[in-house]
Amino acid sequence: MGTKEQVLALLEQHRGACLSGAEIAGRLHLSRNAVWKAVNDLRKAGYQIEAATNRGYCLTDANDILSVQGILPLLCENARAFADSVIYEKESRSTNRTAKALALDGAAHGTTVLADSQSSGRGRYSRSFFSPPGGLYLSIILHPERLHFSQITAVTAFAAVAVCEAIEAVTGRAPAIKWVNDLFLGGKKVCGILTEAVTDFESGSHSWVVVGIGINVHAKQADFPPELRETATSLYPDTLPESGIRNRLAAEIINRLAGFDTPPDEKEIFAEYRKRLMMLGKQVTVIRGDETYCAVAEDIDETGRLMLRTPDGQRQILSSGEIRILT
Ligand code: BTN
Numbered sequence: 001m002g003t004k005e006q007v008l009a010l011l012e013q014h015r016g017a018c019l020s021g022a023e024i025a026g027r028l029h030l031s032r033n034a035v036w037k038a039v040n041d042l043r044k045a046g047y048q049i050e051a052a053t054n055r056g057y058c059l060t061d062a063n064d065i066l067s068v069q070g071i072l073p074l075l076c077e078n079a080r081a082f083a084d085s086v087i088y089e090k091e092s093r094s095t096n097r098t099a100k101a102l103a104l105d106g107a108a109h110g111t112t113v114l115a116d117s118q119s120s121g122r123g124r125y126s127r128s129f130f131s132p133p134g135g136l137y138l139s140i141i142l143h144p145e146r147l148h149f150s151q152i153t154a155v156t157a158f159a160a161v162a163v164c165e166a167i168e169a170v171t172g173r174a175p176a177i178k179w180v181n182d183l184f185l186g187g188k189k190v191c192g193i194l195t196e197a198v199t200d201f202e203s204g205s206h207s208w209v210v211v212g213i214g215i216n217v218h219a220k221q222a223d224f225p226p227e228l229r230e231t232a233t234s235l236y237p238d239t240l241p242e243s244g245i246r247n248r249l250a251a252e253i254i255n256r257l258a259g260f261d262t263p264p265d266e267k268e269i270f271a272e273y274r275k276r277l278m279m280l281g282k283q284v285t286v287i288r289g290d291e292t293y294c295a296v297a298e299d300i301d302e303t304g305r306l307m308l309r310t311p312d313g314q315r316q317i318l319s320s321g322e323i324r325i326l327t
Contacts (some may be wrong), residue, residue: 001032001060007038009069011049012060064116064218066116066136066246070217072268074251083112086254089115092137094122095211096194096248103198103208109143110258112252122216123192124181130228134218136246140257142209143235144264147200149206153304153319154266156181156195157273159211159257164276166252167215171235176278179297179306184214184278188233191215202297211257217246222298270304278325284308286316287326297323 001009006028010019039049048060068086075083083103085108091107092098092115099113114137120237121131131137144155158178167183167190168174175183175190183191194212199205224232235245276282279297286293287306295308295316306323308316 003028004038004041005069006030008042008047008059008067009072011042011057012067012069013045013073015059015073018052018055018058023056027035040109044065048261055230060243062243064134064243064245064247065116065135066250068250070112070244070247071251071254074248074255076255079110079251082108082112082254082258082327085111087111087113088091089113091115091119091133092116093120094118094212095137095139096196096210099141099210099212100196103141110254110260112250112254113139118214119191122194122212124194125198128215129192129194130216130225130232130276131156131214132223135234135270136213136215136217136249137249137252138214139210139212140164140254142257142260143208144206145262147190147206147209147264149197150303151264151266152195152197152206153180154264154269155197155209155211155260156193156320157304158260158264158269159193159195159213161269161272161276162256163193163215164255166249166256167191167235169252170248173235175276176276177273178325179300180304180320185235187238188231190233190235195209208281213253215249217249255281267302270300270302274300283326285326286321287324288318289319294326 010024020033021032025032026151041192043049046065049063050058050060068088072083095115101113117133118137119129121129123129133193164175175185176183182189192214197209198207200207219235221237231253284296284297286295295310298309299307307316311317
């Protein structure tokens, strides 16, 4: 860790409280001048650090800069084991891409890649995912022991519920899930999840799974490209950035997902997932390749498949695909 990062880590641990230059220097075995320089560099990077006479430096709450140092103090005891494997890229091509490369290289369970923006963010069906600065783009590597490849839908469902809970804990607003893995607030998409896995075909189990999560945090409605403006939203489209919101969200997500290392209780996962589904009992349009048709989304089964009733009374069961909710 460089000097700037060490000073930031200490200030983050004492966010809102003052630490004198001498104290910081003493704790980190640095000169007072090196501390002063690091504080100036952090201010240039956008951190609000107040300097009070005789009291020292204080990292105020008035910023929302994503950083590993801002996340680590917020990790719960279980997730702290992964503290060394949280990686930040200011601009990533795609955090899923980086995480997959790391997984192929043998990166451990819990390794997390975070970015402030992505130049080639990817969504399902190889679509691009709009990833401007100010969002939260996060990919976490999971090594779920003995997880059979048929259980991958459970990982996605678990992640969708975990992100809903994290958003609720931090913002007080409860997103709904649109099958399979989109999170909605106020009828618009606020988060997308892309789960990718490598399977060992001999054993039928997953070698690793990468769960990629993209949350629109500060984007204003006008920031979205025209084709997304009607359907996408962010957590704070109209208000000023909340302090440390993205670090808090990232920590809440890591805290929940890092525990996913044993075979999941699928029944429990889908029960939680079902509670948050937004389309049950509603008319939907089903899109499968070139085919589209209308149906009522009746329920999900115990493996997360969507159970539909078509207008002629036939039952359809969907394990993948996309639906649009008709309002
Ligand atoms: C979707 O809406 O179809 C899924 C979008 C998933 C986007 C996230 S952002 C972090 C991670 N990196 C990517 O390139 N994609 C996922």
